[in-house]
Amino acid sequence: MHKTVLLLLLIILSLLTGCVTNPITGEKEFNFISESQEMQIGRQYAPEIEKQMGSKIKDPDIQNYIAGIGAKIVRVSHMPDRDFKFAALDHKSVNAMALPDGSIYITRGMLETMTSEAQLASVLAHEAVHVTARHVSLAMSKQIGFDLLLSIVASKTEMGTMSKTIANYGKQIISLRFSRDDEHEADVGGLDYMIKAGYNPNAFVEVMEILEKQSKTKPIEFLSSHPLPARRKEDLKMRIRNKRLSKNLMVGESEYKKNVLDKL
Numbered sequence: 236m237h238k239t240v241l242l243l244l245l246i247i248l249s250l251l252t253g254c255v256t257n258p259i260t261g262e263k264e265f266n267f268i269s270e271s272q273e274m275q276i277g278r279q280y281a282p283e284i285e286k287q288m289g290s291k292i293k294d295p296d297i298q299n300y301i302a303g304i305g306a307k308i309v310r311v312s313h314m315p316d317r318d319f320k321f322a323a324l325d326h327k328s329v330n331a332m333a334l335p336d337g338s339i340y341i342t343r344g345m346l347e348t349m350t351s352e353a354q355l356a357s358v359l360a361h362e363a364v365h366v367t368a369r370h371v372s373l374a375m376s377k378q379i380g381f382d383l384l385l386s387i388v389a390s391k392t393e394m395g396t397m398s399k400t401i402a403n404y405g406k407q408i409i410s411l412r413f414s415r416d417d418e419h420e421a422d423v424g425g426l427d428y429m430i431k432a433g434y435n436p437n438a439f440v441e442v443m444e445i446l447e448k449q450s451k452t453k454p455i456e457f458l459s460s461h462p463l464p465a466r467r468k469e470d471l472k473m474r475i476r477n478k479r480l481s482k483n484l485m486v487g488e489s490e491y492k493k494n495v496l497d498k499l
């Protein structure tokens with residue numbers, strides 16, 4: 236058989252079986268949700284998440300600032316061409332979440348706990364890996380059920396029932412649980428993304444410390460869906476020690492104060 240034909244057949248076969256390479260681990264994985272379905276899931280759930288989480292903060296400057304940092308991360312990610320959307324939601328809970336299409340949300344409560352642009356970048360980078368490694372669509376199909384998730388996307392159910400279903404599952408997505416492996420991948424990959432985007436990775440460790448400290452006095456939603464920060468912190472520290480870092484990586488405390496804290 237001609238080589239090109241063989242190659243084409245192989246490509247078609249891999250598409251049919253839904254075998255994709257996880258960009259973070261380099262391992263082959265099965266994912267039965269296609270990229271266009273991921274986009275559709277995102278489109279359908281985004282309005283529901285925004286509604287349930289107090290809608291977007293109505294300050295275009297804060298939104299643009301966050302979107303700008305997000306764009307720097309996307310540029311160095313494994314999906315530089317995907318149309319990621321970063322937004323701050325007006326909710327007091329301390330949380331950050333992602334939808335499979337690349338809609339990434341961070342709450343007012345989370346923004347208030349942080350003190351630098353690099354810390355914000357670490358949270359956005361962690362969430363971005365949940366998208367690029369396709370953790371979100373896999374976790375959603377596990378939690379909601381593959382068939383149901385796709386039937387919602389395919390709009391097979393009649394409109395009224397569908398929006399009720401989306402509303403019900405919206406709550407689950409806000410506290411979507413990832414496996415420990417997924418979280419580890421998101422930490423490791425997020426650390427790489429933030430460094431490549433020019434941020435000081437020690438800020439990631441600081442976020443863990445802030446959340447750890449705060450969780451002693453109040454419930455942190457982000458931690459209820461994520462493993463406890465103590466071990467993650469030690470792992471991150473070890474990884475940072477083993478990296479050769481450029482001296483001019485950004486921390487951005489005054490930038491963060493000016494663009495976020497002073498405006499919240």
Ligand SMILES: [Zn+2]
Pocket residue numbers: 361362365413418421461
């Ligand atoms: Zn996570």
